[in-house]
Amino acid sequence: MSAIARTAGAKGSAGFQYGLKLWALRALLVAIIAGAWSYAAGPGGVADILLPSIPQVAAELGSLVKDPVIWRAAGLTLGEMAIAFVLGASLGIVVGLWAGRRNLRARVTDPLLAWGYIVPSVVFYPLFLLWFGLGSSSKVLYAAVGAFFPIAFNTIRGLKSVDPKFVRLGKAFGASKRQLDVSIKLGAAMPMVLSGVRIGVALTTIAVILGEMLAASAGLGFELAKSFNVLQTARGFAVMVILMVLVGLVQLVANRALSHFRH
Amino acid sequence: MNGKAQSTAYKAEPSAQNSEQGGAALTIKGVGVDYSTAEGTFTAVERVDLDIAAGEFVSIIGPSGCGKSTLLHSIGGLIPPTRGEVEFRGEVIGEPHPDRAAFVFQDYSLLPWKTTLDNVALGLQFKGVSKGERRARARDLLRTVRLEAFANSYPAELSGGMQQRAAVVRALAMDPDILLLDEPFGALDEHSRRQLGVEMAELLTTTGKILILITHSLDEAVFWGDRVVVMGASPGHVKEVMEISAPRPRAVDFMLTDEFVDARRHLLELSRHDLDGEPEPAE
Ligand SMILES: Nc1ncnc2c1ncn2[C@@H]1O[C@H](COP(=O)(O)OP(=O)(O)OP(=O)(O)O)[C@@H](O)[C@H]1O
Numbered sequence: 159m160s161a162i163a164r165t166a167g168a169k170g171s172a173g174f175q176y177g178l179k180l181w182a183l184r185a186l187l188v189a190i191i192a193g194a195w196s197y198a199a200g201p202g203g204v205a206d207i208l209l210p211s212i213p214q215v216a217a218e219l220g221s222l223v224k225d226p227v228i229w230r231a232a233g234l235t236l237g238e239m240a241i242a243f244v245l246g247a248s249l250g251i252v253v254g255l256w257a258g259r260r261n262l263r264a265r266v267t268d269p270l271l272a273w274g275y276i277v278p279s280v281v282f283y284p285l286f287l288l289w290f291g292l293g294s295s296s297k298v299l300y301a302a303v304g305a306f307f308p309i310a311f312n313t314i315r316g317l318k319s320v321d322p323k324f325v326r327l328g329k330a331f332g333a334s335k336r337q338l339d340v341s342i343k344l345g346a347a348m349p350m351v352l353s354g355v356r357i358g359v360a361l362t363t364i365a366v367i368l369g370e371m372l373a374a375s376a377g378l379g380f381e382l383a384k385s386f387n388v389l390q391t392a393r394g395f396a397v398m399v400i401l402m403v404l405v406g407l408v409q410l411v412a413n414r415a416l417s418h419f420r421h
Numbered sequence: 422m423n424g425k426a427q428s429t430a431y432k433a434e435p436s437a438q439n440s441e442q443g444g445a446a447l448t449i450k451g452v453g454v455d456y457s458t459a460e461g462t463f464t465a466v467e468r469v470d471l472d473i474a475a476g477e478f479v480s481i482i483g484p485s486g487c488g489k490s491t492l493l494h495s496i497g498g499l500i501p502p503t504r505g506e507v508e509f510r511g512e513v514i515g516e517p518h519p520d521r522a523a524f525v526f527q528d529y530s531l532l533p534w535k536t537t538l539d540n541v542a543l544g545l546q547f548k549g550v551s552k553g554e555r556r557a558r559a560r561d562l563l564r565t566v567r568l569e570a571f572a573n574s575y576p577a578e579l580s581g582g583m584q585q586r587a588a589v590v591r592a593l594a595m596d597p598d599i600l601l602l603d604e605p606f607g608a609l610d611e612h613s614r615r616q617l618g619v620e621m622a623e624l625l626t627t628t629g630k631i632l633i634l635i636t637h638s639l640d641e642a643v644f645w646g647d648r649v650v651v652m653g654a655s656p657g658h659v660k661e662v663m664e665i666s667a668p669r670p671r672a673v674d675f676m677l678t679d680e681f682v683d684a685r686r687h688l689l690e691l692s693r694h695d696l697d698g699e700p701e702p703a704e
């Protein structure tokens with residue numbers, strides 16, 4: 159979005175025309191998908207219970223957004239995501255900074271963190287269900303684990319891979335050990351840390367929705383799974399749309415927040 | 422920390438500085454540097470002895486890899502010498518101290534995540550100068566090299582020559598006694614080199630600091646230097662130290678004088694040995 163706006167601004171009318179073309183083509187793509195959907199769900203097509211028509215989904219969506227149950231579910235899901243992310247990210251950054259400051263700590267913790275990062279965190283979920291039950295805490299902790307690993311891992315990697323010429327520069331200009339850590343090493347590691355945070359945001363949203371779908375008594379993920387389980391397919395589609403919008407908003411807010419940092 | 426206090430102490434006594442004007446201010450005593458590598462120890466600099474007076478400009482030339490940067494880093498305290506020591510006004514230089522010796526690195530090393538202004542203010546930031554004051558000082562310095570319009574740009578948005586000027590004023594911001602310049606004009610084309618050279622001349626030479634300049638350009642070495650140190654390789658050593666007696670600051674016309682031309686020819690002959698790979702005469 160912003161890239162297009164910038165191109166348009168910089169290049170004047172040529173850029174504007176390009177932007178227009180881009181959006182026209184995007185609209186066309188959406189229209190094609192909608193057309194294919196309408197055709198498939200139309201007369202002689204797939205049964206409603208497998209693929210409801212667009213008007214049916216729209217009608218369901220219209221009644222869902224008036225339903226306080228859905229708003230409570232959305233609030234719960236969003237709250238779980240926020241708490242899980244804040245928990246996982248702060249712990250990830252603290253652990254990453256602590257371990258990344260010393261070579262020994264980094265080398266001891268790095269393989270473990272890499273492992274935790276590689277393993278899909280859903281394997282830990284049954285454990286959290288056992289310990290904390292079906293409520294929100296199991297989702298929050300499972301999603302926090304999902305956010306923690308990429309952030310901790312990337313923070314350590316970033317601190318370990320600082321270009322030695324920047325460290326040399328810091329020393330030459332009189333940086334104390336602390337200033338070297340904060341102003342030079344952390345600055346140099348920032349792009350890695352931020353990419354860890356981006357991955358953390360994405361994994362948090364996936365984990366919360368998945369957690370609610372697998373075992374819960376509330377939340378949008380729960381509503382989604384329930385709708386399909388009782389074959390209320392149109393309602394399921396409507397919840398899907400709401401979830402897509404919700405995740406889109408979360409990403410938008412995250413990107414806005416992250417763009418305040420350089421890189 | 423300790424060194425910091427001491428350095429301010431001798432800065433506060435300009436008389437002590439003046440009394441030593443005649444003798445050597447900076448003494449490089451039998452300095453040698455070994456690197457430990459996977460294959461064992463590698464001698465980058467075998468042995469260098471050099472006395473440098475206050476306000477003197479010393480150029481260092483020599484083939485690539487002969488240990489020029491290593492020696493410069495040792496002088497500034499960045500690489501502790503394996504043998505010998507570096508003394509400034511009787512005090513051994515143990516660790517880097519930007520008030521005493523400030524670097525302009527071969528690769529400039531501007532921090533890509535900081536603005537030009539904050540890059541120039543880096544040393545002041547480490548010293549604990551308040552944000553407002555250090556930015557004001559950095560802005561003044563940027564003005565002297567016509568970069569004030571780029572104060573809030575990031576290094577990636579600057580040309581090579583602009584980055585080089587920023588790196589020079591970053592070092593000047595420390596108001597050091599010694600400026601260590603590692604091929605500061607290295608990445609520039611001939612025209613920009615000359616233009617920058619003339620610009621930097623005023624900035625650098627009116628300050629009464631010791632300047633040590635590494636360069637691959639014989640012209641630059643002779644034009645700037647009170648002395649030209651010619652280094653040889655494998656392992657790094659001083660081949661010859663050549664006096665250039667013409668008073669500084671020198672006008673561009675100096676390049677047309679016999680002294681310049683003769684000195685340049687002599688250095689060219691010396692460096693031809695390196696190109697031919699002739700063995701150095703053993704001493
Ligand atoms: N950190 C290091 N570890 C091991 N060897 C090194 C290290 N730094 C430099 N060397 C070696 O020491 C020698 C001298 O390097 P140095 O950078 O001082 O050369 P230089 O004269 O500055 O070369 P150039 O003109 O190309 O900049 C080189 O052979 C180089 O390979």
Ligand SMILES: [Mg+2]
Pocket residue numbers: 489490491527603
């Ligand atoms: Mg070098």
